[in-house]
Amino acid sequence: MTTMSPSPAAVDAHRWPDVARVPRARLRATVARALGRYAAHRAGVRITEDAAAAQEPGGVPVLRLRDPDAFHSRLAAGGLVGLGESYMAGEWDSPDPVALLTRLAEHYTDLVPRPLQPLRHVTLPRRGRGDRNTRSAARRNIGHHYDLSNDLFALFLDRTMTYSSALFEGPGPRDPESLARAQERKIDRLLDAVGAGPGTTLLEIGTGWGSLALRAAERGARVTTVTLSAEQRDLAVRRLAEAGAGGSAEVLLRDYRDVDGEYDAVVSVEMIEAVGEYDWPTYFSALDRLVRPGGRVGLQSITMDHELMRASRHSYTWMHKYIFPGGLIPSVAEIERQLADRTSMKVVGRLAFGADYADTLLVWRRSFDAAAEQVDALGFDPVFRRMWDFYLAYCEAGFRSGLIDVEQIVMERAR
Template identity: 40%
Template sequence: MLQSLIARTFRTRSIAVRLPGGRTIRGGPGAPELTVVVEDMKTAMAIALNPELRLGEAFMDGTFRVEDGTIYDFLELTASELARTRRPLKPGWRIRRAWEQANDRAHARSNVHHHYDLTVDFYRLFLDEDLQYSCAFFERPDASLEEAQAAKKRRLIDKLLLSPGRSALDIGCGWGGLGLSMAERGATVTGVTLSTEQHRTANERAVARGLADRAAFRLQDYRGLREPFDRIVSVGMFEHVGQPNYQEYFDTVARLLSDDGVAVIHSIGRKGPPSRTQPWVRKYIFPGGYIPSLSEVLPAIERAGLWVTDMEVLRLHYAETLRHWRERFLARRDEALALYDERFCRMWEFYLAASEVAFRELGHMVFQLQLAKAPDAVPLSRDYLYAGR
């Protein structure tokens, strides 16, 4: 079964898979680019039956390893082959997806806790100093991660047309970096998160920077907000909403946004048609999460009565962001091991590598949608984004 999987997957690039007892299976033409090792037949059978889940688990367990390269090298090789074919989804996938992404308030809190309530000291190992855990914007190919994350925040704030005295809401505020930057621009900021670690850290940072009178971060579901805001921003949170809840999300944005207000939604998306969440990612990294197609997002915006006043697609920016995170994580892996354990570190190594590959090879991207209630809420040209540059 494993031999059949390898033959189906590797057609233009080559690989060697060494099994227990020394037997080697080859896939693709010519000399192997990589050799991977499967340590026992139980693992080989598990991968053959369910590669989307069991391959990542085998890497976590140490029963699948890359002999003459890294897990990134293997995933890049594999993804480049998978990108050439489109595999049909199993019947009933939409029904199962709706169940997996129901994300009522209790499940939403549990899902956020799973990923974002790791100690902030872990995230400090590989994120920039401002703890930006979303796609950076590389204005130059040689920009540092810190420069690119600062550029991302500037671009979002410019798209919000933020000015002193405005009230601003940050849905999914993370550890507070963007909210604090908006407060420094003179806005009165409310941030909401379901992560206790992020809530605590964001408010501590506001106090430390003397911004507690202008930036307040709440441990609250965005659906419970009632007061209006002049500006609404949401970065890297929409991926956790779940497709069944898109209408409620945009209806809430419309309800909370003032009549002359502006909102900017920044989310990972997919180039292709609607799909489902990769099983290993759903189980270990982002339970309840989903990367949407724009064809699933725009109808909900239309029904909410909002204008899409601007849309921008960032393609390889997240691949570069993830490359920086992956390299930083590997450079400080021993410190991560001191916080957690070897299986956890292998899980994160696999996650960061697989995510980068998805943006380079499998059609993942980031979209930024600028929304408004009034057609003249923003300038009629995009010149304001480049003023003074």
């Protein structure tokens, strides 16, 4: 990454209070320093205070500390939340952050000595008991991320304006144009799987910026698509109208829980992650209620190992705090349990393609970094840019390490 580190004066304490303030944790910071050395040894990472240190031969990832005391204080006080905030503050960097974060993810279970692992649940931030996606909370959480600026997303997404994993076809270049073709391939595969064609009534839960709705309308389907993001709704309506598909697709600013009717097919791409564990039964019941008997549901979801999901379900992470509040990535086992308990649907097709998500994120990250001046021109400060750099690298590392995956899961309702 080429993002410049913000100076302390550049950190807006009103906007970024926990980035501007280094927590007082002198004793715990001493412990964190020792645990950091232990984790680096276990993961095969080199920690250095040499600002010019480059990636080492043999692929040894490097973590460069610019402010070791602040870094260890944040790590002691907030764990992974502190790690991300320290990066936002410019207190550490790496010549290859994805390689570093991938290595740490690969050794996730080894980074803390086994006798101390139970203390994670005592010492690290936890989610509040009232952290539910009520209708008002869901609108607020979605707006926090998706209503930032359509112009911002346009700087790093490909021409299809699709903000979910693409599906590449074999090896080849990973650039914006190949990404656009891979996004169209992903959408077409899902539409094929649910039988979307001329005359099909199709419901989409989670509009994005309208790329799937547009593609379905071009096939002759009659589309209803719902979103909680006003920014996304406005651009999706405009894109459909400009393509001459406005009469075939209706874009509603509506919660999925308030959708009525029965459709030939339902699709939902990477929206379940924002639903939250408490409301998964409501979400799957809605899918079952909204698709006709014999109809199909196409779900694209990020997934994680079931035991990891259970272990992390109450954790309050950097991603919750800064990127996606209120969400939880499900496991395939949990999806299957919800289907069995709440629906009359059966899985008829599955495809996992986590490596493609890593490549999707690679293109997004390169495009975002190349657009630094345009991001600044939109009014976003250096702390925001480093936050998004960390977010994109963190997610890419998750998929490259196999810690998380993405699947298209196709379900059919009993006749």
